[in-house]
Amino acid sequence: MTLSRVRKLPAGGFIGVMVVPLVLCAYMNPGEASGLPFSYPHPEKDREKEELVPVSAVEDLMREHGVLSRILLIYEEACARLDSGKELPPDIIPRAANLVRRMVENYHEKLEEQYIFPHFEKAGEYVDLVKDLREQHHAGRRLTDRILRAKDRNDLTGSVRLFIRMYRPHKAREDTILFPAVHYIVSPGDYAALGKIFDAREDEALGEKGFERAMSEVEEMEKELGIHDLAKFTRPVK
Numbered sequence: 001m002t003l004s005r006v007r008k009l010p011a012g013g014f015i016g017v018m019v020v021p022l023v024l025c026a027y028m029n030p031g032e033a034s035g036l037p038f039s040y041p042h043p044e045k046d047r048e049k050e051e052l053v054p055v056s057a058v059e060d061l062m063r064e065h066g067v068l069s070r071i072l073l074i075y076e077e078a079c080a081r082l083d084s085g086k087e088l089p090p091d092i093i094p095r096a097a098n099l100v101r102r103m104v105e106n107y108h109e110k111l112e113e114q115y116i117f118p119h120f121e122k123a124g125e126y127v128d129l130v131k132d133l134r135e136q137h138h139a140g141r142r143l144t145d146r147i148l149r150a151k152d153r154n155d156l157t158g159s160v161r162l163f164i165r166m167y168r169p170h171k172a173r174e175d176t177i178l179f180p181a182v183h184y185i186v187s188p189g190d191y192a193a194l195g196k197i198f199d200a201r202e203d204e205a206l207g208e209k210g211f212e213r214a215m216s217e218v219e220e221m222e223k224e225l226g227i228h229d230l231a232k233f234t235r236p237v238k
């Protein structure tokens with residue numbers, strides 16, 4: 001199957017992709033405490049005696065993008081505080097940058113570079129997009145170096161803002177263009193194998209329950225900055 005089918009997918013195809021997870025969420029049990037290190041309700045407790053539905057390769061990458069999005073919010077809040085002279089725990093930006101290094105740059109992006117991008121390069125599909133994404137990975141690593149070594153406030157906030165500006169469109173393109181196309185370019189057998197490889201690589205790179213522990217770190221930082229409560233982001237609209 002070629003990627004021409006991806007580009008010609010009817011809108012309903014994408015709506016279907018969006019609706020199915022929403023329907024599944026409706027059947028989760030949101031009231032149960034998870035017992036996991038992060039506090040968001042998790043259905044794993046209810047399924048602990050059964051075999052869990054495996055996390056697929058793209059789901060794995062997308063939920064890591066979710067962690068990255070929350071780190072970008074932490075970066076944003078930290079910059080706003082530095083600009084306004086509001087108190088900021090001095091270790092917040094280095095902690096966030098070290099999590100980016102460990103989870104995003106040394107794990108997530110390596111998976112994309114080794115297991116996702118080559119499929120497109122070999123097929124000659126989305127080649128320009130993949131080239132830009134690869135270049136942004138390199139630029140992101142240089143920015144994280146600068147964030148971790150920043151000598152003054154302007155240097156720090158400048159590098160953090162460049163990182164935010166680059167990674168929002170970066171992950172949005174992967175989520176909406178490249179990852180949906182994976183389903184058309186990788187065979188079902190190879191796709192199932194990718195999920196297992198990603199699982200094993202996650203344990204190697206981040207340790208057991210690496211995603212959950214990364215989430216815990218993010219939640220800790222959000223709490224320290226007072227941006228943990230989702231309801232605080234709700235805006236009254238009349």
Ligand SMILES: [Fe+2]
Nearest residue numbers: 109112133174
């Ligand atoms: Fe990427």
Ligand SMILES: [Fe+2]
Nearest residue numbers: 108112171174
């Ligand atoms: Fe990514």
